[in-house]
Amino acid sequence: MADTTQTRLDTRFAELAARNEKAFVAFVTAGDPDRETSQAILAGLPEAGADVIEIGMPFTDPMADGPAIQVASQRALKAGQTVVGTLDMVRAFRADNDTTPIVLMGYYNPIYHYGPEKFVAEAKQAGVDGLIIVDLPAEEDEELCLPALRGGLNFIRLATPTTDDKRLPSILTNTSGFLYYVSIAGITGSAAPEQNAVASNVARIKGQTELPVVVGFGIRTPEQAHDIASIADGAVVGSVLVETIADNLDADGKAQPDCIKNVLLLASQLASGVKK
Amino acid sequence: MEIVDKKNSYSAGPDENGRFGLYGGRFVAETLMPLILDLEKAYGAAQQDPAFEDELIDLQTHYVGRPSPLYFAERLTEHYGGAKIYLKRDELNHTGSHKINNCLGQILLAKRMGKTRIIAETGAGQHGVAVATVAARFGLPCTVFMGATDIERQKPNVFRMKLLGADIRAVTAGAGTLKDAMNEALRDWVANVDDTFYIIGTVAGPHPYPAMVRDFQSIIGKETKTQMLEREGRLPDSLVACIGGGSNAMGLFHPFLDDAEVNIIGVEAGGLGLDTPDHAASLAGGEPGVLHGNRTYLLQDDDGQIIEGHSISAGLDYPGIGPEHAFLRDSGRVNYVSATDAEALEAFQLITRLEGIIPALEPSHALAHVSKIAPDLPSDHLLVMNMCGRGDKDVFSVAEHLDVEL
Numbered sequence: 001m002a003d004t005t006q007t008r009l010d011t012r013f014a015e016l017a018a019r020n021e022k023a024f025v026a027f028v029t030a031g032d033p034d035r036e037t038s039q040a041i042l043a044g045l046p047e048a049g050a051d052v053i054e055i056g057m058p059f060t061d062p063m064a065d066g067p068a069i070q071v072a073s074q075r076a077l078k079a080g081q082t083v084v085g086t087l088d089m090v091r092a093f094r095a096d097n098d099t100t101p102i103v104l105m106g107y108y109n110p111i112y113h114y115g116p117e118k119f120v121a122e123a124k125q126a127g128v129d130g131l132i133i134v135d136l137p138a139e140e141d142e143e144l145c146l147p148a149l150r151g152g153l154n155f156i157r158l159a160t161p162t163t164d165d166k167r168l169p170s171i172l173t174n175t176s177g178f179l180y181y182v183s184i185a186g187i188t189g190s191a192a193p194e195q196n197a198v199a200s201n202v203a204r205i206k207g208q209t210e211l212p213v214v215v216g217f218g219i220r221t222p223e224q225a226h227d228i229a230s231i232a233d234g235a236v237v238g239s240v241l242v243e244t245i246a247d248n249l250d251a252d253g254k255a256q257p258d259c260i261k262n263v264l265l266l267a268s269q270l271a272s273g274v275k276k
Numbered sequence: 277m278e279i280v281d282k283k284n285s286y287s288a289g290p291d292e293n294g295r296f297g298l299y300g301g302r303f304v305a306e307t308l309m310p311l312i313l314d315l316e317k318a319y320g321a322a323q324q325d326p327a328f329e330d331e332l333i334d335l336q337t338h339y340v341g342r343p344s345p346l347y348f349a350e351r352l353t354e355h356y357g358g359a360k361i362y363l364k365r366d367e368l369n370h371t372g373s374h375k376i377n378n379c380l381g382q383i384l385l386a387k388r389m390g391k392t393r394i395i396a397e398t399g400a401g402q403h404g405v406a407v408a409t410v411a412a413r414f415g416l417p418c419t420v421f422m423g424a425t426d427i428e429r430q431k432p433n434v435f436r437m438k439l440l441g442a443d444i445r446a447v448t449a450g451a452g453t454l455k456d457a458m459n460e461a462l463r464d465w466v467a468n469v470d471d472t473f474y475i476i477g478t479v480a481g482p483h484p485y486p487a488m489v490r491d492f493q494s495i496i497g498k499e500t501k502t503q504m505l506e507r508e509g510r511l512p513d514s515l516v517a518c519i520g521g522g523s524n525a526m527g528l529f530h531p532f533l534d535d536a537e538v539n540i541i542g543v544e545a546g547g548l549g550l551d552t553p554d555h556a557a558s559l560a561g562g563e564p565g566v567l568h569g570n571r572t573y574l575l576q577d578d579d580g581q582i583i584e585g586h587s588i589s590a591g592l593d594y595p596g597i598g599p600e601h602a603f604l605r606d607s608g609r610v611n612y613v614s615a616t617d618a619e620a621l622e623a624f625q626l627i628t629r630l631e632g633i634i635p636a637l638e639p640s641h642a643l644a645h646v647s648k649i650a651p652d653l654p655s656d657h658l659l660v661m662n663m664c665g666r667g668d669k670d671v672f673s674v675a676e677h678l679d680v681e682l
Contacts, residue, residue, distance in 0.1 A: 060450065060581045060582045061450075061455065061459050061567060061568075061582050062459075063305070063459050063462045064305045064307075064463075064466065070449060108566045109565045109566045109567060109576070109580045109582070110579060110580035112564075112566050113565055113576065113579070113580030114579075114580060134305050135566065135569075136303065137302060137305070137306050139293065139301075139302050139309065140301060140302065157306070158305070158306045159306065160305075161307075161469075162306070162307050162309075162310045162311065162469050163306060163309075164310065167309075167310060182306070182307065184467075185307055185467060185468075185469045186307075186466055186467035187463045187466060187467060190467065
């Protein structure tokens with residue numbers, strides 16, 4: 001039933017595999033701290049070394065996120081970010097870049113409210129490649145996962161330390177693009193993952209799927225990114241990037257002149273860690 | 277045993293996917309999914325185990341003081357000069373509200389599952405106090421998440437929870453009220469999957485919580501049915517209960533859903549009025565959406581962002597409502613109305629003077645609606661209002677609203 005056309009994600013992971021390289025997946029929240037700054041960060045991420053960009057869709061109640069991404073969402077919402085605004089940002093990004101895959105990560109309510117079918121069609125048209133929706137487990141696949149697959153988007157599922165072998169097949173069934181392994185039982189930006197535990201879980205998952213397995217949650221430094229990438233197909237880094245945005249705001253919450261530069265500098269350091 | 281035609285029953289839900297029609301479901305992060313499947317299994321097994329029910333009944337009787345009386349409010353009835361008003365006195369329960377009914381059930385389940393740590397969210401603090409109480413009774417450490425704003429306006433309950441040994445975590449995210457406390461409790465649960473049991477306080481959250489909390493609360497309606505048959509020889513004509521998340525209402529309503537002759541009314545918090553943005557009436561002013569694990573009516577803006585509810589009562593200012601209420605609203609079985617802060621405050625004072633019962637601000641909303649309908653009903657109309665909590669916790673904030681210096 002899924003649209004079998006290759007997405008940019010499929011192409012990108014195939015290229016990386018051919019070069020024997022790991023993926024650096026960079027996360028930022030759409031519209032944080034404002035639309036213009038956020039758009040400039042997006043535009044600079046590919047050159048800084050991001051193989052895949054994950055764009056957070058801000059939500060008032062981000063239950064799986066730690067303080068860093070919670071406040072990033074609040075900054076974006078305060079600056080007026082909307083679902084339509086996020087799709088517009090993807091469109092603007094695509095005007096100059098037709099190769100770097102974009103994955104939207106968020107919570108279901110804003111999409112449900114917008115209308116799942118309409119959202120999928122407009123996201124595809126804007127140049128989105130995949131969706132990660134935190135509060136849609138496999139049990140709720142009819143809500144958005146199946147419409148997204150039919151509409152030619154990848155639906156990327158999270159597997160976690162609580163996902164045992166019995167449950168894994170039901171998660172893999174409708175997953176495409178890549179599988180996102182959540183390194184810890186916890187929220188984003190928490191404690192560093194334990195290397196051995198992650199390694200054995202990634203190996204366990206790879207035994208059951210051909211999909212690339214990318215690991216995220218708790219990765220903050222180029223060294224950690226390197227360690228994680230060495231045992232998986234890639235590493236996702238988010239909280240430390242949005243914290244860098246927070247660190248480069250003035251007292252009124254406006255981006256200071258070096259904000260974009262500093263975020264992209266950190267991104268390039270993290271990318272070097274992954275590629276080392 | 278009563279035979280219910282499931283197809284034509286309002287009380288048969290949820291289905292195997294936790295749905296009440298469109299509403300309910302399991303909208304949680306993958307980390308929690310195996311946990312709520314375990315919980316569903318454990319709850320199913322407990323329901324089949326007579327020992328579980330025996331222990332629960334024993335505690336309900338000797339620890340909580342059930343059954344709670346069904347009290348004929350003679351002076352209130354005289355005052356309105358219409359319907360014959362009965363109060364279901366769940367405010368007389370140990371800890372002062374209906375919340376203990378559910379907490380006892382869930383902590384027995386936690387024990388069966390071998391969990392060693394309890395977490396909970398609380399708004400007004402009534403659920404938090406009930407959780408801290410059962411945690412003390414069973415010797416389990418307990419962490420209660422409470423919005424910083426609510427901590428400020430519910431100080432007596434905060435101190436009670438501390439006395440009971442609970443660790444209170446102030447939540448400053450968002451408006452610092454119940455919704456934010458629930459987010460934080462879910463975040464804690466995701467990070468402590470092995471040992472922690474989350475006691476949700478209302479008929480919301482992912483399946484099986486809405487059905488499980490309802491089942492533990494439906495002792496209210498079952499008792500009411502028996503008591504009314506004893507007193508009056510027939511079923512009541514009307515039931516009235518206040519609704520935040522809706523657990524006291526669901527508990528009273530559920531055993532009567534298939535009694536078509538019983539008129540059922542839920543009263544939401546109208547805040548400063550439904551024509552203002554400052555209310556917490558999710559059914560009247562919200563739209564279907566997904567939050568905290570279930571689909572239900574939510575207060576939200578044009579972009580699907582959740583709006584904070586407002587109510588004079590910290591127990592009602594939740595932007596959502598239990599999914600079964602959403603289903604009962606759409607199906608037309610239950611009539612949902614609202615009462616404002618001012619109406620609730622007036623009802624609070626009236627019943628205190630007429631019946632010598634200081635109610636919590638939450639059931640004061642139910643009483644405010646009773647005051648609107650009772651005068652026009654005939655004297656043989658039997659009306660039951662759920663007095664789900666006592667007002668000790670509210671006297672300071674009521675004093676403030678009435679400009680009284682204590």
